[in-house]
Amino acid sequence: MRVCVIGTGYVGLVTGACLAHIGHHVICVDNNEEKVKLMKSGQSPIYEPGLSEIMQSASKDGKLEFTSDLAGGVAHGEILFIAVGTPALPTGESDTRYVEAVAKGIGAHLNGGYKVIVNKSTVPIGSGDWVRRIVLDGVAERQQSLVTAGGATTEVLPENHAQFDVVSNPEFLREGSAVYDTFNPDRIVLGSNNKKAIAMMQELYIPIIERQYAEDKSLPPVPVVVTDLSSAEMIKYAANAFLATKISFINEVANICDRVGADVTEVAKGIGLDSRIGGKFLQAGIGWGGSCFPKDVSALVHTADDYGYEAHLLKSAVSVNQRQRLIVVEKLQQVLKILKGKTVGLLGLTFKPDTDDMRDAPALDIIEHLNRLGAKVKAYDPIVAQSGMRHGLAGVLVETDPERLADGCDALVVITEWQQFRQLDYAKMSSLMTNPVVIDGRNFLDREAVETAGFRYVGIGR
Numbered sequence: 001m002r003v004c005v006i007g008t009g010y011v012g013l014v015t016g017a018c019l020a021h022i023g024h025h026v027i028c029v030d031n032n033e034e035k036v037k038l039m040k041s042g043q044s045p046i047y048e049p050g051l052s053e054i055m056q057s058a059s060k061d062g063k064l065e066f067t068s069d070l071a072g073g074v075a076h077g078e079i080l081f082i083a084v085g086t087p088a089l090p091t092g093e094s095d096t097r098y099v100e101a102v103a104k105g106i107g108a109h110l111n112g113g114y115k116v117i118v119n120k121s122t123v124p125i126g127s128g129d130w131v132r133r134i135v136l137d138g139v140a141e142r143q144q145s146l147v148t149a150g151g152a153t154t155e156v157l158p159e160n161h162a163q164f165d166v167v168s169n170p171e172f173l174r175e176g177s178a179v180y181d182t183f184n185p186d187r188i189v190l191g192s193n194n195k196k197a198i199a200m201m202q203e204l205y206i207p208i209i210e211r212q213y214a215e216d217k218s219l220p221p222v223p224v225v226v227t228d229l230s231s232a233e234m235i236k237y238a239a240n241a242f243l244a245t246k247i248s249f250i251n252e253v254a255n256i257c258d259r260v261g262a263d264v265t266e267v268a269k270g271i272g273l274d275s276r277i278g279g280k281f282l283q284a285g286i287g288w289g290g291s292c293f294p295k296d297v298s299a300l301v302h303t304a305d306d307y308g309y310e311a312h313l314l315k316s317a318v319s320v321n322q323r324q325r326l327i328v329v330e331k332l333q334q335v336l337k338i339l340k341g342k343t344v345g346l347l348g349l350t351f352k353p354d355t356d357d358m359r360d361a362p363a364l365d366i367i368e369h370l371n372r373l374g375a376k377v378k379a380y381d382p383i384v385a386q387s388g389m390r391h392g393l394a395g396v397l398v399e400t401d402p403e404r405l406a407d408g409c410d411a412l413v414v415i416t417e418w419q420q421f422r423q424l425d426y427a428k429m430s431s432l433m434t435n436p437v438v439i440d441g442r443n444f445l446d447r448e449a450v451e452t453a454g455f456r457y458v459g460i461g462r
């Protein structure tokens, strides 16, 4: 099928490349010319395992194109994905101005033929109908522009030029495994009250529904949840809010474990074996960050407030999470007493491993707090060292390898559970430190191994 994806960020680019990989002809539109140039040269502007390979092969097959020309993209696609960012405003509500700009742009370029307009971006509940109205505003503005001052029409639009329906198709992609998650989804959610639009979306996803690109092709077909627009939008928010709350729950348990001498990793294993709970998302530590959980949970709380309901549970999950980041600083103070003038080395900076994303990364709050307490902060992160990215890292000495990081440090803090941190030479690192202590902010290291290497080990709830 002919597809246009507008917005080539973590979601749009992965969606476009994967749809091209399964045989559709995809044009990706982005208003950032630099990005378009980079993608045309076969490079991915984001770090996502497996993405650049499928981008290059799909582009070579002529199935994947990149442009900043929205009109061309809209003319090409029978299915148009809106995948621009919906960041959180300071008030906590979603900033939907990019979605509005793109929806209006689509309306202004509809040129005939029925189209399905898909909300891939996470948009506030009830936005589906709002997007419809914005698209129609774009259509009206264009019609207006074709009428001269004297009332003559300079161009007659084809009869069916504004035939479209809006579908909500929320994404559940985890950064660092977005390509894998696209080909191995637990479910596909489609929200619309139009049968034709739903049918076209199901046709689009057939290869994925039939597990043709799945790791385990013997699994039954992917369940497709077909519902109304608002329920589909709510499924996205409720899923993220539940996962975020589950993490804050285990972090609360970890904080109690710290005080009673229990081991939260054993507790997580013990409760996770209950099929009603499940073992995933029970890793206690410095909590959640990234471009989704913080923004989506606050957007849901904001929506509840808008409709006169106070979401106490979600607000508590947020406040537990905010406080959780600073627990590693409290533990540093317990160990080092005075932090002023001390040197602290951070192992990892990104909000999770296998991504280059620093958006709302816990590291940013921890750095700010340590600086405020007068500590000198050094850091090593595999991606940051490689990319030289400096977002939010003013005042941080970013080292190019873990041993240079350890040299002269009073303490190390594990911020991101990069797999390679399991294989470091901790004996060498402890010999380079004045006070070999490690605060394991992700309960990730092998406690015995680092203690044998000469470190004092401090975990979160263990």
Ligand code: UDX
Pocket (backbone or CB within 6 Å): 006, 007, 008, 009, 010, 011, 012, 029, 030, 031, 032, 035, 083, 084, 085, 086, 098, 101, 102, 120, 121, 122, 123, 291, 292
């Ligand atoms: C995505 C989803 O859109 C968001 O709803 C979800 O919650 C997180 O993941 P993301 O892909 O991270 O957001 O957005 P971002 O990385 O900001 O990329 C958005 C892209 O859209 C950028 O490349 C930007 O240049 C482009 N864009 C933005 C347009 O092409 N047109 C615009 O008008 C605005």
Ligand code: UDX
Pocket (backbone or CB within 6 Å): 171, 172, 173, 174, 175, 176, 240, 243, 247, 280, 281, 282, 283, 284, 285, 286, 287, 288, 289, 290, 291, 292, 293, 351, 352
């Ligand atoms: C999340 C959702 O998983 C995904 O379905 C949705 O589409 C987008 O948001 P993402 O934010 O990319 O994906 O990463 P995820 O792996 O969910 O981790 C989110 C945060 O929770 C990270 O900061 C991670 O460190 C933290 N986390 C995760 C924990 O602290 N403990 C856990 O057990 C799991």
